[in-house]
Amino acid sequence: MSFRVPASVVSVMLVILGSPCLAIEPPPPPCPWSEMSPFDREIHRTLLPDPSAAFDESTARLFVGSKGTRCAGFLLVGMLRRNCMNDAANAQEVLRVLLSQQWNEPGARRHGVWRTSLDGEKLDENWREFVGVSLIVALEYFPERLSPGLTLDMHVALLLAAEGASARDVGPDYTNIALMSAFLLAYVGLESDRPALVKQGTEKAQDVYDLFQEHKTFTEYNSPTYYGVDLLGLALWRELGPTDMFRRRGAELEANLWHDIGAFYHSSLKNMAGPYCRAYGMDMTKYTALTGLLIGQAIESGKDAPLPLGLAQDRPFEWAYGPIYSILKPKVPAEAMRRLRKFDGPRRNCVNGPACRYPQREKRRRKL
Numbered sequence: 001m002s003f004r005v006p007a008s009v010v011s012v013m014l015v016i017l018g019s020p021c022l023a024i025e026p027p028p029p030p031c032p033w034s035e036m037s038p039f040d041r042e043i044h045r046t047l048l049p050d051p052s053a054a055f056d057e058s059t060a061r062l063f064v065g066s067k068g069t070r071c072a073g074f075l076l077v078g079m080l081r082r083n084c085m086n087d088a089a090n091a092q093e094v095l096r097v098l099l100s101q102q103w104n105e106p107g108a109r110r111h112g113v114w115r116t117s118l119d120g121e122k123l124d125e126n127w128r129e130f131v132g133v134s135l136i137v138a139l140e141y142f143p144e145r146l147s148p149g150l151t152l153d154m155h156v157a158l159l160l161a162a163e164g165a166s167a168r169d170v171g172p173d174y175t176n177i178a179l180m181s182a183f184l185l186a187y188v189g190l191e192s193d194r195p196a197l198v199k200q201g202t203e204k205a206q207d208v209y210d211l212f213q214e215h216k217t218f219t220e221y222n223s224p225t226y227y228g229v230d231l232l233g234l235a236l237w238r239e240l241g242p243t244d245m246f247r248r249r250g251a252e253l254e255a256n257l258w259h260d261i262g263a264f265y266h267s268s269l270k271n272m273a274g275p276y277c278r279a280y281g282m283d284m285t286k287y288t289a290l291t292g293l294l295i296g297q298a299i300e301s302g303k304d305a306p307l308p309l310g311l312a313q314d315r316p317f318e319w320a321y322g323p324i325y326s327i328l329k330p331k332v333p334a335e336a337m338r339r340l341r342k343f344d345g346p347r348r349n350c351v352n353g354p355a356c357r358y359p360q361r362e363k364r365r366r367k368l
Contacts (some may be wrong), residue, residue, distance in 0.1 A: 004190075030086035044320035047252040048078050051085035060093035065118040069101050069125060071320035073134030078323025080142040095138070095150060098131065099157050100224035102199040112164025118350070125168055128245055129162040129180035133236060135220045136187060140240055155191065162188035162197055169200070170205035175218040179208060179233025183246065190242040202243065209249050216256060222264055223279040228290020228321065230257060255333050261291060262336030268343045270306035280315060285313035290321055295340050297325050298332045304341075 001346065031051070033041050035283065047277025049055075064072045072094055079091040101115045111293060114127040135154050140145065144155070165181050172178045182204035220226040237250025264272045271284050272291070281287040284306035294306030308314075338344065 008179050013354050029083050029085070030350075031082060034132055036337075039300050039302050040271055040322075040326045042272075043303060043319070043326065044078055044082050046300070046321055047222055048073060048082060048087075049090065050086045051079075051082065051090070055089075055093040056085045056092040056095060057097065057365075059326055060090070060097045061118060063094055064097045064101070067320065068117055068317070069098060069114045070116070071132040071317055072098055073131045074320045074322075074324050076106060076147070077134050077137050077141075077327065079146050080138055081323060081327060086366060088142075090149060091138075095135075095146075095154070099153055101213070102131075102157055102160060106163070109168075110164070111167070112160040114161075125164070128165050128168075129177055129184055132158055132161040132165075133180055134324065136236070136240065137327060141327060157185075159190050159192050159194075162192075162194075166197060166200055170204075172204065172211045173219045175208065175220045176229035176233065178204060178337050182208060183233060183236045183241065186238065186242045186246065195299075198242065202245065205246060205249065205361050209253065212256070217260060218257070219277070222260070222272065223272065223276060223278040224272055224284055224289035224291045225280055225318070226278050226290075227257065227261060228292075228294055228318075231291075231294055231330060232321070232324070232328065235330065236283070238331070239328055245347070251331070258330070258332045258336040261295075262332075262339035263347065265306075265320060265339055266296075266343055267304075267340060270304075285309075288316055288318040293318070293321055293325055298337065299340055315316060323333050 004008050024060045032273030036044065057065070067075060076091040076094045076098070079087040079094070097118075098114070103110045103115075103120065105111045110123050110125070113125055114131040115125060116122045116124050116127055136159055139151065139154055143151065162185055165184055168181075170177050170181050172173065182201045184201070185197045186205065189195065189199075189201060218227075218230060218335050220230070231254060233251045234254040237246045238254060239247075239250075241247040241250055261272065266273060270292075280289070285290045285308055288308060289306065292306040296307060311332075332340065
């Protein structure tokens with residue numbers, strides 16, 4: 001027995017099926033685990049929020065409140081990179097909250113600075129650079145995952161940060177901030193057509209480079225924490241530097257710094273030998289040191305890196321750098337990489353001591 005569906009019914013069915021309310025949404029992007037090393041996957045799974053949960057303004061404020069503005073900036077970059085399910089939308093909600101935490105007070109010391117905590121009043125001028133570089137990485141690597149309006153707001157915020165950084169004019173001996181500040185000034189100056197900012201950033205970069213050449217090292221010497229920020233700044237120079245000078249000098253200084261790290265690192269002990277400047281501990285397996293995170297990135301192994309087990313240790317918030325390190329991968333020279341992977345025997349490191357000037361006399365003394 002056959003029957004024909006009346007034309008009026010067919011029309012109603014087509015209207016219903018074509019309704020936007022019933023339209024089939026495209027499936028969310030899968031999590032790109034296959035594109036990440038096991039170490040990267042573990043970092044993203046451990047640190048980032050569940051991508052199946054959708055953020056609104058209230059949720060985003062809770063996230064920034066619990067992480068702090070610096071860490072929230074690094075983690076939202078990880079959400080944009082993972083881009084799984086609600087990640088991109090959630091990252092944008094976090095960005096909106098983050099942008100609301102910047103002071104816009106021309107002429108004031110805190111102009112362009114982000115609050116360190118949600119709606120807090122603590123002033124740390126370094127937050128211009130810490131939060132600013134996370135915005136730049138988001139804009140450079142994931143522009144298609146950001147709305148046009150939000151993108152414009154991010155550029156405005158970066159200009160405010162650069163204006164404040166220009167007025168502060170941090171010296172080249174404050175290595176980790178100077179490296180990021182030079183990049184921030186030159187990058188924003190080029191993007192916003194402010195030649196004075198480009199000039200100031202370029203001159204600051206030259207000053208940092210010249211200071212390094214005096215002793216082939218940075219003033220924050222052998223710091224397991226601040227070498228990690230130095231390497232972040234140098235990776236920004238290398239990958240996103242606004243001029244050829246930034247890119248060349250960034251690669252050169254990064255290689256030199258890794259040679260120094262390799263010379264002082266004992267892979268069997270999972271520690272860097274002293275002396276230290278600005279160290280937060282004596283054992284890298286007891287607290288989170290940024291250089292340990294970067295060694296894990298370089299050798300693609302958390303188990304073999306100088307890192308504490310789990311997140312319940314001193315300075316656990318430093319793990320938030322993980323996602324941005326996974327984008328700006330460290331470039332380690334071959335000799336230093338060998339030392340990161342395997343201890344190659346006792347060695348004496350010196351800069352300008354007697355053993356450097358009189359190696360034969362030092363050798364005879366050891367035989368006595």
